[in-house]
Amino acid sequence: MSITIQNISKRFGNFVALDNIKLEIPTGELVALLGPSGCGKTTLLRIIAGMETADGGEVLFSGQEATHLHARDRNVGFVFQHYALFRHMTVFENVAFGLRVKPRQERPAEAEIRKRVMDLLGLVQLDWLADRYPSQLSGGQRQRIALARALAVEPKVLLLDEPFGALDTKVRKELRRWLRRLHDEMHISSVFVTHDQEEALEVADRVVVMNHGRIEQIGSPDEVYSNPASPFVYQFLGNVNVFHSRVHGAWAEVGRGEPVAGGGGEGGETLAFVRPHEIDIERGPFAGGLEAQVQDVHPIGPVVRVELAHASELIEVELTRERADALGLAKGQHVWLKPRQVKVFAAPEYQLEDGGSGI
Numbered sequence: 001m002s003i004t005i006q007n008i009s010k011r012f013g014n015f016v017a018l019d020n021i022k023l024e025i026p027t028g029e030l031v032a033l034l035g036p037s038g039c040g041k042t043t044l045l046r047i048i049a050g051m052e053t054a055d056g057g058e059v060l061f062s063g064q065e066a067t068h069l070h071a072r073d074r075n076v077g078f079v080f081q082h083y084a085l086f087r088h089m090t091v092f093e094n095v096a097f098g099l100r101v102k103p104r105q106e107r108p109a110e111a112e113i114r115k116r117v118m119d120l121l122g123l124v125q126l127d128w129l130a131d132r133y134p135s136q137l138s139g140g141q142r143q144r145i146a147l148a149r150a151l152a153v154e155p156k157v158l159l160l161d162e163p164f165g166a167l168d169t170k171v172r173k174e175l176r177r178w179l180r181r182l183h184d185e186m187h188i189s190s191v192f193v194t195h196d197q198e199e200a201l202e203v204a205d206r207v208v209v210m211n212h213g214r215i216e217q218i219g220s221p222d223e224v225y226s227n228p229a230s231p232f233v234y235q236f237l238g239n240v241n242v243f244h245s246r247v248h249g250a251w252a253e254v255g256r257g258e259p260v261a262g263g264g265g266e267g268g269e270t271l272a273f274v275r276p277h278e279i280d281i282e283r284g285p286f287a288g289g290l291e292a293q294v295q296d297v298h299p300i301g302p303v304v305r306v307e308l309a310h311a312s313e314l315i316e317v318e319l320t321r322e323r324a325d326a327l328g329l330a331k332g333q334h335v336w337l338k339p340r341q342v343k344v345f346a347a348p349e350y351q352l353e354d355g356g357s358g359i
């Protein structure tokens with residue numbers, strides 16, 4: 001089932017939580033709503049689910065107006081961050097719940113309920129836990145049961161609100177892959193809310209980046225990461241160095257000289273955005289190189305993060321271990337930097353919140 005969001009707006013008192021949101025989610029797509037806390041992700045998800053009413057705009061399912069449909073008539077499965085399992089029911093009964101509360105004419109026979117629940121528990125690979133109670137499960141197991149429960153009523157749309165937020169990194173990663181597989185097997189449309197950019201980039205077909213109740217950018221994970229539409233998206237999706245043309249004249253020129261996408265008013269002050277892994281370091285000076293002093297060198301797994309200072313501002317560079325070893329960097333050394341890729345925005349478009357380097 002496709003989902004169409006047309007000009008959805010929502011206020012809480014004077015506060016604008018959603019400002020004219022437009023979004024088209026084709027059938028079978030897995031979409032991530034990504035953004036900082038309070039940007040309106042959950043409110044949008046709740047409006048799609050029918051758990052919140054919009055002040056204006058429409059929600060359509062497969063082209064059919066659904067704005068005024070009750071949540072239970074929308075054929076939507078919902079999973080929250082905090083496993084909302086019924087504590088007094090076994091795993092089996094939790095998953096069966098949605099089927100048992102159906103009106104009598106729609107309710108499957110007991111044998112059918114049993115089969116469907118056991119099939120779902122098999123799908124989430126937890127059929128051996130059918131007789132346990134939620135308190136006897138790990139966090140990751142509870143979340144998989146919550147998913148099985150949401151899927152039991154065969155929803156056409158699956159909505160997930162930070163489903164893995166409360167779990168540790170390793171379990172989160174496992175569940176992400178598993179969610180992706182499950183989504184593909186069930187042929188449903190899924191929307192999941194996260195503020196974790198890595199999670200969104202890894203799992204989703206498309207990422208919707210939100211900020212202050214608006215959509216900043218919609219695109220594939222690669223599009224939003226490699227070609228951010230705004231300084232906000234640049235900063236939200238990973239670390240980035242921000243260079244002011246005022247302070248870093250040489251580099252702003254390098255930036256303007258590169259085939260960059262995006263603005264940067266001629267003659268005006270600009271901000272050049274460069275990701276840490278898109279900067280080369282040389283030990284000796286070269287044309288266009290920016291001189292900087294090594295402040296710290298941190299090996300982190302396969303990469304080495306180097307902190308450098310230039311004109312009292314911090315620059316972060318990420319090198320492969322091989323490159324860092326070849327350079328033999330040490331604190332206090334003077335080196336020269338060159339960006340491989342720069343994106344320039346006109347400074348008035350964007351005020352840095354901390355006035356610093358953006359890292």
Ligand SMILES: Nc1ncnc2c1ncn2[C@@H]1O[C@H](COP(=O)(O)OP(=O)(O)OP(=O)(O)O)[C@@H](O)[C@H]1O
Nearest residue numbers: 012017035036037038039040041042043044193195
């Ligand atoms: N029922 C409500 N009454 C008043 N304000 C609300 C209500 N629900 C949400 N808000 C406000 O609307 C804004 C958006 O909330 P929402 O929960 O959609 O954000 P979010 O992006 O999901 O944030 P988080 O990642 O922290 O969950 C927030 O500033 C929140 O305080």
